[in-house]
Amino acid sequence: xxxxxxxxxxxxxxxxxxxxxxxxxxxxxxxxxxxxxxxxxxxxxxxxxxxxxxxxxxxxxxxxxxxxxxxxxxxxxxxxxxxxxxxxxxxxxxxxxxxxxxxxxxxxxxxxxxxxxxxxxxxxxxxxxxxxxxxxxxxxxxxxxxxxxxxxxxxxxxxxxxxxxxxxxxxxxxxxxxxxxxxxxxxxxxxxxxxxxxxxxxxxxxxxxxxxxxxxxxxxxxxxxxxxxxxxxxxxxxxxxxxxxxxxxxxxxxxxxxxxxxxxxxxxxxxxxxxxxxxxxxxxxxxxxxxxxxxxxxxxxxxxxxxxxxxxxxxxxxxxxxxxxxxxxxxxxxxxxxxxxxxxxxxxxxxxxxxxxxxxxxxxxxxxxxxxxxxxxxxxxxxxxxxxxxxxxxxxxxxxxxxxxxxxxxxxxxxxxxxxxxxxxxxxxxxxxxxxxxxxxxxxxxxxxxxxxxxxxxxxxxxxxxxxxxxxxxxxxxxxxxxxxxxxxxxxxxxxxxxxxxxxxxxxxxxxxxxxxxxxxxxxxxxxxxxxxxxxxxxxxxxxxxxxxxxxxxxxxxxxxxxxxxxxxxxxxxxxxxxxxxxxxxxxxxxxxxxxxxxxxxxxxxxxxxxxxxxxxxxxxxxxxxxxxxxxxxxxxxxxxxxxxxxxxxxxxxxxxxxxxxxxxxxxxxxxxxxxxxxxxxxxxxxxxxxxxxxxxx
Ligand SMILES: [Zn+2]
Numbered sequence: 018x019x020x021x022x023x024x025x026x027x028x029x030x031x032x033x034x035x036x037x038x039x040x041x042x043x044x045x046x047x048x049x050x051x052x053x054x055x056x057x058x059x060x061x062x063x064x065x066x067x068x069x070x071x072x073x074x075x076x077x078x079x080x081x082x083x084x085x086x087x088x089x090x091x092x093x094x095x096x097x098x099x100x101x102x103x104x105x106x107x108x109x110x111x112x113x114x115x116x117x118x119x120x121x122x123x124x125x126x127x128x129x130x131x132x133x134x135x136x137x138x139x140x141x142x143x144x145x146x147x148x149x150x151x152x153x154x155x156x157x158x159x160x161x162x163x164x165x166x167x168x169x170x171x172x173x174x175x176x177x178x179x180x181x182x183x184x185x186x187x188x189x190x191x192x193x194x195x196x197x198x199x200x201x202x203x204x205x206x207x208x209x210x211x212x213x214x215x216x217x218x219x220x221x222x223x224x225x226x227x228x229x230x231x232x233x234x235x236x237x238x239x240x241x242x243x244x245x246x247x248x249x250x251x252x253x254x255x256x257x258x259x260x261x262x263x264x265x266x267x268x269x270x271x272x273x274x275x276x277x278x279x280x281x282x283x284x285x286x287x288x289x290x291x292x293x294x295x296x297x298x299x300x301x302x303x304x305x306x307x308x309x310x311x312x313x314x315x316x317x318x319x320x321x322x323x324x325x326x327x328x329x330x331x332x333x334x335x336x337x338x339x340x341x342x343x344x345x346x347x348x349x350x351x352x353x354x355x356x357x358x359x360x361x362x363x364x365x366x367x368x369x370x371x372x373x374x375x376x377x378x379x380x381x382x383x384x385x386x387x388x389x390x391x392x393x394x395x396x397x398x399x400x401x402x403x404x405x406x407x408x409x410x411x412x413x414x415x416x417x418x419x420x421x422x423x424x425x426x427x428x429x430x431x432x433x434x435x436x437x438x439x440x441x442x443x444x445x446x447x448x449x450x451x452x453x454x455x456x457x458x459x460x461x462x463x464x465x466x467x468x469x470x471x472x473x474x475x476x477x478x479x480x481x482x483x484x485x486x487x488x489x490x491x492x493x494x495x496x497x498x499x500x501x502x503x504x505x506x507x508x509x510x511x512x513x514x515x516x517x518x519x520x521x522x523x524x525x526x527x528x529x530x531x532x533x534x535x536x537x538x539x540x541x542x543x544x545x546x547x548x549x550x551x552x553x554x555x556x557x558x559x560x561x562x563x564x565x566x567x568x569x570x571x572x573x574x575x576x577x578x579x580x581x582x583x584x585x586x587x588x589x590x591x592x593x594x595x596x597x598x599x600x601x602x603x604x605x606x607x608x609x610x611x612x613x614x615x616x617x618x619x620x621x622x623x624x625x626x627x628x629x630x631x632x633x634x635x636x637x638x639x640x641x642x643x644x645x646x647x648x649x650x651x652x653x654x655x656x657x658x659x660x661x662x663x664x665x666x667x668x669x670x671x672x673x674x675x676x677x678x679x680x681x682x683x684x685x686x687x688x689x690x691x692x693x694x695x696x697x698x699x700x701x702x703x704x705x706x707x708x709x710x711x712x713x714x715x
Contacts, residue, residue: 018351024416024498024505027516029148029213032493037511038532039492042436046490047146049443051139054483055158057475058135065475067118069127070135071162076124077169077178085172109183109195114477126182129478131196131248133178134203136162138483140220141207145490148214156215163211163219166204173233174226176204189234191292193247193285193317198274201227202250202338209257210491224258228267236273244288245278247317249335252342253409256349268349275346275355278339279321285314316383324354327361329370329386333378333398334480336386337366337406344413356417363414365389366407367426373602373616373708374623374695375426375434376450377403381467390607394453394709396465401447401481404434405488412495415507421578424507425557427495431508432532432621436696438485441656445472446482447699452625452708454699455636471703503550505579509537509593518549523587525551532621532694533650533659535559535595545587552579556595558618563594595620599646599661604709614709615642617661617692624661624692628704631691635705639713640665640690653697661692665713685713 034040056062058070112129115121126132143159146152170176171185177197180188192198201224208224211217235242246252255271258264277284314320316331318339329336340362347356369389371377376399379387384398411427414420438447449467456470476482496508497516504516509529516523523543530536541551551571555562555578564580567573568591571584582589597620604611617624626635644664651660666685671678690710698706 018347018353018356019418020351021500021502022418023348024419024500024503026412026416026494026498027514029145029210029491029494031515032497033149033513034493035511035513035526035528037529039489039510039512042489043146043149043492045443046142046486047150050439050482050486050489051142051146051155053444054135054139054142054486057479057482058139062474066473066477066479067114067121067127068132068135068475068479069121070132071165072121072123073126073128073132073178073182074136074165074169076126077181078165079124080181081169081171109187109191111194112477124182126179129196130177130179130194131199131480133176133200135479135483136166137200137203137207138487141203141210142483142486142490144207144210144214145487145494148210149490149493151215156217159211159215160217160219163217163223167219167223170223170226171230174223174228174230176200176223176227189242189244191247191288192235192242192244193288196248198231198246198251199248201231202246202252202254205254205258206250209254209261210487212261221261225262225264225267228255228258228270232266232270236270237277242284243277244284245274245319247285248332249274249318249339249342252339253345253413256342256345259349271342272346272350275323275343278323279314279319279326283314283319285317285319312383316385324352324358326358327365328389329362329366331386332384333386333403334384334400334406336362337377337403337410341406341409341413344410344417348413348417359410359414359417363410363423367422371407371426372397372399372434372452373604373618374399374437374450374452375404375407375430376452377407377434381449390605390609392604392608393610394707395451395455395458396468397449397451397453398467399434399450399452401435401438401450402484404430404438404450405481405484408435408488408495412498412507415505416498419503419505419552419577419579421554421557424554425578428508428556428621429623431492431495433623433695435485435488437698438481439489440472441654441697441700445474446476446479446485447472448476448478448481454704454706456703456705470706471699501549503552506539506551506553508554509595518547518551518586521547523547533597533657535593535597535620537593537595539589539591539593541586541589541591543587545585547587548585550581550583551586552576552581553593554579556621558600558620559595560598561596563596565591565593597659599624599648599663601640601642611709613712615640615712616709617646617663619648619659619661623695623708625695625698625706625708626690626692626710627698627701627706629701630693631688633705635707635710637668637670638665638688638690638707638710639668639685640710641713653693654700656697656700658694658697663690663692665690665710 058068060067205224208220212221252271259268344359378398379391381398408430411423415423437450454470459465459468496510509531511529514525521544526540528538571582574581599619601615647662667688669684
């Protein structure tokens with residue numbers, strides 16, 4: 018593998034958003050989303066589902082103080098072992114809520130076993146905000162929350178309020194289903210971010226302590242559990258912890274999790290047998306998800322060793338988190354087999370299993386990837402977190418080998434699959450992001466019980482809102498990557514970025530009209546002797562990019578979808594134009610749901626049509642892709658957007674006849690089909706929406 022090609026994001030704080038679209042979104046996170054999410058996880062928002070996240074930390078802190086370390090035992094290795102009969106067999110209750118939500122018991126755990134992660138993601142989002150704009154009040158608040166988190170630690174560094182409050186003896190007994198390693202992963206991501214942003218090691222201490230506790234229990238050594246996380250994220254978190262601390266054992270633990278997953282004897286099988294939850298009557302390698310109670314190993318991507326995997330299967334968020342960790346380790350360890358697996362999985366997703374919006378997960382059964390080309394629009398799962406995870410994976414693939422296809426998919430996620438998860442006011446959220454919505458069906462049809470036609474104030478399982486907040490507040494981490502000799506501009510975001518070429522400092526200023534105008538202006542200042550390569554992505558959707566013809570002191574080449582300058586770039590001023598025309602898309606013919614349908618794309622934005630503009634019964638609308646599309650500046654609420662108007666028709670209901678009639682050509686009337694950016698839908702009313710629209714007969 019070529020070291021010269023591998024890149025890293027810039028350090029936090031070396032990118033300043035200056036204005037435009039992402040500055041506004043990041044400001045929304047800072048101004049509205051962070052305070053709002055703090056209020057929700059502390060159960061202070063009237064009318065929102067209660068979280069009990071902070072409640073659990075407070076209860077756990079009291080419990081740890083009261084109980085002390087004496088009662089702690091270790092399920093394997095490294096210390097006193099619980100007698101088998103002291104660890105009750107079988108699983109715990111997965112979801113716990115108080116009978117009276119207004120009066121929870123102060124010492125009881127509520128929510129899901131992964132409730133702690135909402136707090137960690139909130140801290141992580143705060144870290145990115147703090148890095149870009151240090152605010153002492155915010156720092157004080159975060160440190161006070163970290164102090165609470167620290168006080169919920171067990172004496173040996175273990176930190177998971179679910180087990181502390183339910184039965185600490187059961188920790189590490191159900192890695193498959195009970196998320197303690199997932200909680201560890203989010204704790205570690207937040208800890209690394211807060212350390213990088215503020216220099217404070219307060220949360221990093223918690224992450225290191227928990228990591229050390231895990232190492233005492235899990236690993237290849239005899240007497241330890243040969244276990245892996247049921248919900249991946251620890252892999253990429255440990256890669257980050259290693260890169261922040263340079264402590265090799267953290268690298269090795271993440272590597273162990275990757276190498277151990279899917280090997281025989283399958284750890285999850287051994288664990289199920291031990292817990293008496295193993296069901297031998299069910300084929301454990303089944304992919305179909307129709308087996309009822311038993312979840313196949315593919316749900317957790319544990320059906321075969323990860324380096325051998327080629328098809329993206331199972332729970333979509335788990336999958337893309339795993340692939341992100343694989344890409345991290347492929348880069349750090351220069352592991353070609355792992356990199357090849359990442360590439361195969363990438364191609365499988367992007368060519369066969371991804372919605373046009375970037376959504377992942379064709380089925381709600383297991384919140385999972387469906388079979389190839391199965392991409393139903395109305396029952397789509399397309400969880401916001403899966404799009405966030407795909408953005409993680411895309412950036413890591415860019416880091417491994419620059420190719421504009423990775424940044425193209427990342428862009429698709431940024432502007433569509435991820436942003437649709439949040440309302441324009443920053444206070445309402447989607448978990449599932451369908452492409453075809455009929456509110457009556459979503460309310461009435463059990464098969465669509467996962468689909469909502471309007472965003473919620475909060476969610477019982479609230480993984481998505483804080484995930485989205487940490488992504489948006491760290492958007493600079495997705496715009497640029499570099500190494501000693503090269504600097505890549507993957508996304509056009511108005512910002513200033515400090516970076517080095519050959520150890521010499523440069524500052525790049527980008528003024529970008531994205532996502533509504535493709536005009537981009539770039540200036541480079543700094544050390545005139547700085548020498549190397551600067552590469553600018555040519556977006557895949559742009560058919561006729563207008564690129565600089567010359568750049569003084571630099572040679573120009575085109576490579577892997579990037580416009581590259583090589584030489585001494587200080588003092589350069591460059592203009593790019595990536596004209597954004599509205600274009601119709603069609604899907605591969607194997608996508609049965611989309612046959613005969615078109616979608617509209619303009620620049621990086623996918624468009625949709627909504628009842629608010631077109632009235633009810635959107636299924637009667639047809640669109641003519643042979644006719645020109647009008648673009649005009651407009652608004653969705655206060656959001657400045659470019660609106661599209663396509664030409665088409667509406668089928669008129671036949672007044673005569675019953676449910677079925679002798680065929681006659683449908684009566685139609687001409688219609689102008691108004692389209693808005695997909696990310697802005699469901700902000701004006703609870704209403705119908707469609708991305709794919711049947712083609713009109715011309
Ligand atoms: Zn989620």
